[in-house]
Amino acid sequence: MTKRLGRNSIQIRLVGLIALMMAIMMSANLVIYSRINRMVRQIDSVFATNVTNKELTDQLEMVEESVYEYLSTKSSAALENYYRHTQNYREMITLLNSRNMDSDIRMLEKNIRSMSETYLQVADKTVQAKRGRNVERYKSMYEEESALFRYINSYIGELNNRQFALNSEHYQNLLRAMGRMEAISLAVMFLVFGLCIAVVLMTVRYLFRPLSTLSEAAERVAEGHFDVELPQVITEDEVGVVTRTFGQMLSSIRDYIAAIRTGMETEARLKQRELSMEASLKEAQLQFLQAQINPHFLFNSLNAGAQLAMMEDADQTGVFLERMADFFRYNVKHSDGKSTLAEEIESVDNYIYILNVRFAGDITYEKEILTDRGDYVMPGMILQPLVENAVTHGIRDMLPGSLIRLVAEETEGGLSIMISDNGAGMTRDQIAAVMEGKGSQAGKDQPSGSTGIGLANVINRLQLYYDRSDLLSIHSDGRGMGTEITILLPGQGQEEKRVQDTDRG
Amino acid sequence: MKRTFIMSGILIALAAILMGGLWLYADRELKEASLSGGSMEEYDRHYMLVSEDRSQQWQTIYASAREEAARQKVYLEWVGADLPEGYSASECMEIASAARPDGIILHPDREAGMTGLIDEAFEEGIPVVTVLNDDSASRRVSFIGVNSYQMGEIYGSRVLDVLDGASGRVLVLRSGTYEDNGGSLTYSQLLKTVETGKDAGQEVSIDHIEMNAANSFEAEEGIRDIFLDRNRMPDVIVCLDLTATECASQALVDFNEVGEVTVIGYYASEKVLDAIGKGVVDSTLKVDSEEIGRLCVSALDEYCALGNVSNYFTIGIEMISK
Numbered sequence: 001m002t003k004r005l006g007r008n009s010i011q012i013r014l015v016g017l018i019a020l021m022m023a024i025m026m027s028a029n030l031v032i033y034s035r036i037n038r039m040v041r042q043i044d045s046v047f048a049t050n051v052t053n054k055e056l057t058d059q060l061e062m063v064e065e066s067v068y069e070y071l072s073t074k075s076s077a078a079l080e081n082y083y084r085h086t087q088n089y090r091e092m093i094t095l096l097n098s099r100n101m102d103s104d105i106r107m108l109e110k111n112i113r114s115m116s117e118t119y120l121q122v123a124d125k126t127v128q129a130k131r132g133r134n135v136e137r138y139k140s141m142y143e144e145e146s147a148l149f150r151y152i153n154s155y156i157g158e159l160n161n162r163q164f165a166l167n168s169e170h171y172q173n174l175l176r177a178m179g180r181m182e183a184i185s186l187a188v189m190f191l192v193f194g195l196c197i198a199v200v201l202m203t204v205r206y207l208f209r210p211l212s213t214l215s216e217a218a219e220r221v222a223e224g225h226f227d228v229e230l231p232q233v234i235t236e237d238e239v240g241v242v243t244r245t246f247g248q249m250l251s252s253i254r255d256y257i258a259a260i261r262t263g264m265e266t267e268a269r270l271k272q273r274e275l276s277m278e279a280s281l282k283e284a285q286l287q288f289l290q291a292q293i294n295p296h297f298l299f300n301s302l303n304a305g306a307q308l309a310m311m312e313d314a315d316q317t318g319v320f321l322e323r324m325a326d327f328f329r330y331n332v333k334h335s336d337g338k339s340t341l342a343e344e345i346e347s348v349d350n351y352i353y354i355l356n357v358r359f360a361g362d363i364t365y366e367k368e369i370l371t372d373r374g375d376y377v378m379p380g381m382i383l384q385p386l387v388e389n390a391v392t393h394g395i396r397d398m399l400p401g402s403l404i405r406l407v408a409e410e411t412e413g414g415l416s417i418m419i420s421d422n423g424a425g426m427t428r429d430q431i432a433a434v435m436e437g438k439g440s441q442a443g444k445d446q447p448s449g450s451t452g453i454g455l456a457n458v459i460n461r462l463q464l465y466y467d468r469s470d471l472l473s474i475h476s477d478g479r480g481m482g483t484e485i486t487i488l489l490p491g492q493g494q495e496e497k498r499v500q501d502t503d504r505g
Numbered sequence: 506m507k508r509t510f511i512m513s514g515i516l517i518a519l520a521a522i523l524m525g526g527l528w529l530y531a532d533r534e535l536k537e538a539s540l541s542g543g544s545m546e547e548y549d550r551h552y553m554l555v556s557e558d559r560s561q562q563w564q565t566i567y568a569s570a571r572e573e574a575a576r577q578k579v580y581l582e583w584v585g586a587d588l589p590e591g592y593s594a595s596e597c598m599e600i601a602s603a604a605r606p607d608g609i610i611l612h613p614d615r616e617a618g619m620t621g622l623i624d625e626a627f628e629e630g631i632p633v634v635t636v637l638n639d640d641s642a643s644r645r646v647s648f649i650g651v652n653s654y655q656m657g658e659i660y661g662s663r664v665l666d667v668l669d670g671a672s673g674r675v676l677v678l679r680s681g682t683y684e685d686n687g688g689s690l691t692y693s694q695l696l697k698t699v700e701t702g703k704d705a706g707q708e709v710s711i712d713h714i715e716m717n718a719a720n721s722f723e724a725e726e727g728i729r730d731i732f733l734d735r736n737r738m739p740d741v742i743v744c745l746d747l748t749a750t751e752c753a754s755q756a757l758v759d760f761n762e763v764g765e766v767t768v769i770g771y772y773a774s775e776k777v778l779d780a781i782g783k784g785v786v787d788s789t790l791k792v793d794s795e796e797i798g799r800l801c802v803s804a805l806d807e808y809c810a811l812g813n814v815s816n817y818f819t820i821g822i823e824m825i826s827k
Contacts, residue, residue, distance in 0.1 A: 020517075028520070028523075028527075034528075035527065038531070038535065039531070039535060042538070099547055100547060100549065100550060100580050101546065102545070102546040115600070115604050118602075147599060151599070151600045157589070158589070173537070177537075184527060195520045196520070199513045199517060202513055203509065205509075206509040
C-alpha cells in the first residue's frame with residue numbers, strides 16, 4: 001500500500017515532517033554550538049598576546065646576553081647564539097604592527113618594532129666593532145645598545161601592561177557576552193522548539209483531519225445514519241483510500257437497504273392485495289351461502305326431483321330441475337376460484353332459463369358470442385351477478401318485453417363482455433355512486449330472490465384479480481333508457497384454470 | 506491545505522530568522538568585545554612629543570596638538586608619559602629617534618647632548634621642532650614659542666606699574682630648564698625695560714634665582730627659602746614659569762604675605778587665575794598653549810609635505826590681571 005501510495009503516503013509524509021523538524025532543531029543546535037565554540041576559543045586566546053610579549057622579552061634578553069657574551073668572550077658559540085637569537089627576534093618583531101594606526105597599543109607595537117630594528121642595527125654594529133677590535137667604538141655602541149635594550153624592555157612592559165588591562169576587559173566582556181549568549185541561545189532554542197511543535201501540530205492535524213471526520217461519520221453510520229456526508233478526498237494517502245472505500249461501502253449499504261425496502265413494500269402490497277381478494281371472495285361466499293339453504297342438499301334434491309320428473313314423463317319439469325341443479329352446482333363449485341368464459345356464460349344461460357320459468361318466459365335473452373375463446377380463464381361469479389343486477393334493477397318492473405343481451409367479443413387488449421338491458425336505466429349520479437361502491441346496486445340491501453353477490457363485489461374482485469380499476473364501465477342514457485355494463489378482460493386468459501371441486505356430494 | 510502549508514512555511518521561516526538573528530547577535534557580541542581596544546583607523550604619519558615638563562601648560566599643548574594631529578590623520582604620542590620609568594628628555598629623545606617617527610616635537614632641556622640628539626634625528630630623516638625653549642644651535646627645523654624680548658618688555662612694564670614709582674626689590678625666578686638664551690633674553694630685556702622706564706630717583710634692585718622647574722620639589726623648596734629670610738624679602742616676585750608661579754602664590758598664602766609681596770606670574774592656569782581672583786597673584790602672562798599645540802603639528806606637517814618650514818613661529822602673549 002505504502003509503495004503504491006508513494007509520496008502521498010502518510011507514513012512518508014510523517015517521516016519527512018519529523019526529518020524536517022529534526023533538521024531545524026539540529027540547525028539551531030549547530031548555530032548555538034558554532035557561536036559558543038567561537039566565543040570559547042576567543043576566550044582561550046584572550047591572553048595569548050601577553051604570552052607573546054613574554055616570549056618577545058625573553059628573546060630580546062637572549063640577544064642582549066649573546067651580545068654581552070660575545071663582547072666578553074668573543075667565542076664562536078656566542079657569535080652563533082647571537083646570530084640565531086637575532087634571527088629569531090627579527091622574525092618575532094615582524095609580527096608586530098608597522099603601520100600608523102589610531103590605537104595606542106598598535107602604536108606601542110610599532111615603536112617596539114622600530115626600536116628593535118634600531119637596536120638590532122646597533123647590536124650588529126657593536127659586534128662588527130668587536131670583530132674589528134675597535135674597542136672604543138664597540139664600548140660606546142654597547143652603551144647605546146644597552147640603553148635601547150632598556151627602552152625596548154620598558155616599552156614591551158608597557159605594552160604588556162596595556163594589553164593585560166585590555167585583555168582583562170576583553171575577557172570580562174567575553175564572559176558577559178557568553179552569559180548573554182547562553183540565555184539568548186536557550187530562549188532561541190525554546191522558541192524554535194515551540195515553532196517546530198506548532199508546525200508538527202498543524203501538519204498532523206491537517207494529515208489526520210480527514211481521519212477524524214471519517215471516524216465521526218463512521219460513528220454516525222454505526223448509529224444508523226446512513227445519510228452522513230463523508231469528508232472530501234483531497235490526497236491519495238491511506239486516509240483518502242479508506243475514506244473513498246468507506247464511501248463506496250456506505251453507498252452499497254444504502255442501495256442494499258433501498259432494495260430490501262422496495263422488496264418489502266412490494267411484498268406487503270401483494271400480501272395486502274391477496275388478503276383483500278381473499279376477504280372479498282369470503283364475503284361473496286358468505287353472502288352466497290347465506291342465500292342458499294344447504295346448496296349441496298338442494299342441488300342433490302333437485303337432481304332427485306329431475307330424475308323423478310323423468311320417470312313420470314314430466315320432461316319440462318325435469319329439464320328445469322336439472323338446470324337448477326347445474327346452476328347451483330356452478331355456484332358452489334366456482335364461488336371461491338377461477339372459471340372459464342364458457343362456464344360463466346353457461347351459468348348465465350341457466351340463470352335466465354330459471355328466471356324465464358319463474359316469470360313465464362317474459363325475459364328475452366339474447367346472447368352473441370363472437371369469440372371462440374371459451375376457455376379464457378377469468379374470475380368466477382362475474383357475469384351471473386351482472387345479469388342478476390340487470391334483472392333486479394333494470395327490467396323487474398317492466399316484464400314482459402324486457403330484454404337482456406349478452407355480447408362477448410375479442411378486442412385488442414383481450415375480451416369484451418357486454419351485458420345490457422332495456423330496463424329502468426341509470427342517471428349519471430347513480431352510475432357514479434355505483435362505481436364508487438355506494439348505492440343499492442353496490443350489493444347492500446339485496447332484494448329477496450337474489451343470489452346475493454352485488455355489483456360492488458364484482459368490481460372489487462375484478463380490480464383485485466387484474467390489478468386494474470378500469471375494467472368495468474356502466475353506460476346509460478338516463479332513466480328508462482336501459483343500462484349497459486361492459487367488462488374488459490385483459491390478456492390472453494391462459495392461466496391454468498384451477499378447478500376446485502366443490503362438489504362434496 | 507494551502508493555509509496549513511503557508512502557516513508552516515511562515516513558522517519555519519521564523520525559526521530560520523531566529524537562528525540567523527542569533528548568529529548575527531553572537532558575531533556582534535564578539536566584534537564589540539574585540540573592539541574594546543579602540544578603532545583601527547589608519548593614520549598617515551606618526552609624531553612624537555618629547556617634554557619632561559608635565560605641567561598643565563604642557564598637558565594643554567599636548568591635548569591641542571593631539572587633536573590637531575588626529576584631524577590631520579597623524580598619530581601623536583607623548584614619549585615616556587605612560588612609562589613607569591622616569592626618563593629624562595634626552596632619554597626620551599633617544600627613544601623617539603630609535604622609534605623612527607615622522608616627526609618630533611621637542612621641549613629641550615638644559616642637558617648636554619640634546620643638540621647632538623636633535624642633529625642625529627635630523628640625519629635619520631626625522632624633523633624636530635622645538636617648543637617654548639629653543640635650541641638654535643641644533644638642526645631643528647622650526648621653533649614655536651614666545652618672543653623673549655617682548656616677554657621681557659611686558660614683565661618689565663608690569664613691574665614698573667606695580668612699583669608705581671616707588672623703590673623696591675624685584676626677584677625674578679627663572680626656570681632651570683633653560684639652556685639657551687631664551688630665558689636670559691627675557692631676563693635681560695626685563696632689566697633693560699625697568700632700567701629705562703623707572704622714574705628718576707626710583708631705585709629698583711632686580712635679582713634672580715634659577716631653579717629646576719621640572720622638579721616641583723626643588724622649586725617649591727627654593728621659593729620657601731626666600732620667604733624664610735625676611736631681610737631679603739622682595740617687594741615683587743616675577744615668575745617666568747608656571748611651577749614657580751604656583752609655588753610662589755602658595756608660599757605667599759602660607760607665610761601670610763599676601764598684599765605685602767606682589768607676584769607676577771606666568772601662564773593662565775586655573776590655579777593662577779583663581780589666585781588672581783583672590784588677590785594673591787597680581788597678574789600673569791597669558792600664553793595661548795592651544796595655538797602652540799596646533800602650530801607644532803602644522804609645522805611638522807608643512808615640513809613633511811614641502812621639505813621646509815618657517816624657522817620661527819611666534820605665539821601671542823599678553824599680561825592679564827584682576
